Amino acid sequence: MAMAWILLLFSTLLSLLLIIHLILSSSQQFRVPKTRRRHDPTHLLIVLGSGGHTAEMLSMLRRLPLDPTVYTHxxxxxxxxxxxxATKAAAFEKSLQERYRDSGSYSIITVxxxxxxxxxxxxxxxxxxxxFWVCLCVLRGTHPQRPPQGVPRYPDxxxxxxxxxAVCVxxxxxxxxxxxxxxGIGMREPSIFPLRTIFIESWARVTTLSLSGRILLPFVDRFLVQWPSLAGKRAWRGMRETEYAGTLVE
Known part of the structure; x- marks a missing residue:
């Protein structure tokens, strides 16, 4: 009886490891469309992590700069x-409205x-x-605070x-x-799908990755760092490396 339970536990753990491996492997193999038709609605989701994380994120968006004619929602x-x-995001959107004739639309969702x-x-x-569950609903477009009609269901x-x-998202x-x-449900080509993810490590992280960064390194499509000492790190062999992008904050 004890041996049967051990075998069951072992097979369960092995199955979980295989599922995790498949998730990680598939996340590294998706192709990104190289072209985008002009004026196509594009949905950008920005995670504001409060306090310094929010200030740093909005600073990066100002420096890019974020073009609302490209990221239409x-x-x-x-x-x-x-x-x-919430206040900072609304103020940032107001600045976009002042700079661009067509600034698209935006929404603020609370989780x-x-x-x-x-x-x-x-x-x-x-x-x-x-x-995690509420973030799942947001990404699937089933959250009560849904984007306006015409905006892609999934964030691009x-x-x-x-x-x-950020980890949950x-x-x-x-x-x-x-x-x-x-x-392959609802897709003409399963290898092309939205929900691309970019994680930007904080400028304050010079020699070591943050806890959330270490967790997400195997999962994100691109992991950008702002110091050369963090370039080229990876979770394990075969996974994508961190990319040195230089200073991104103002």
């Missing part, structure tokens, strides 16, 4: 109680926090699962610099892409 993802990020400050590690898994690109909410995106890659 922007979704800003913030966490519950983060009025600072639960994955883990609150000083929250017990015993209850953190439950709040993280709740955050997800841009984040952490922290915990990226993993949710990878799960959706994995399911579509396996089933």
């Amino acid at each position: 922007r979704t800003y993802l913030i966490t519950t109680g983060d009025s600072f990020s 639960p926090r994955a883990r609150r400050v000083h929250q017990s590690f015993l209850t953190a898994p439950l709040s993280t699962l709740q955050c 690109l997800i841009l984040t610099n952490g922290p915990a909410t 990226v993993l949710a995106a990878k799960l959706i892409r994995f399911i579509h890659a396996v089933t």
Whole structure:
């Protein structure tokens, strides 16, 4: 009887490892369309991680600069109680309206926090699962705060610099892409799919990656770092490396 339970546990763990391997492998093999028809609606999702993360993200968007005629709809993802990020996102969008005749549209969506400050590690898994589920609904277009009609159901690109909410968003995106890659449901070509992910490591990280960065390194499509000492890092052999992009903040 004990041997049967051991075999069951071993087979379950092996199956989970195989599933994780398939998810990671498939996330590295998707092709990105090289062309985009002019004036096609493009959906950009930006994760604002509150405080310094939000300030750094908006600084990078100002420096790029973000062209609203290319990214015609922007979704800003913030966490519950983060009025600072909501205010800053609205102010940034106002500046776009002043600079561009056609600034497209935007929305601000609130999701639960994955883990609150000083929250017990015993209850953190439950709040993280709740955050993950809501992020999954946002990416699938089933969240009550849906983008306007005509905006692509799935975000074409997800841009984040952490922290915990970013992990939930990226993993949710990878799960959706994995399911579509396996089933091919609703796609003419399963190898081409939206929900591309870019993680930008904080400028403050000079020699080591952040915790969220270490978690997401195997999952994101591109991992940008702002210091040469962090270039070329990878989760393990065969996975994509971090890319040195230089200073991205103003």
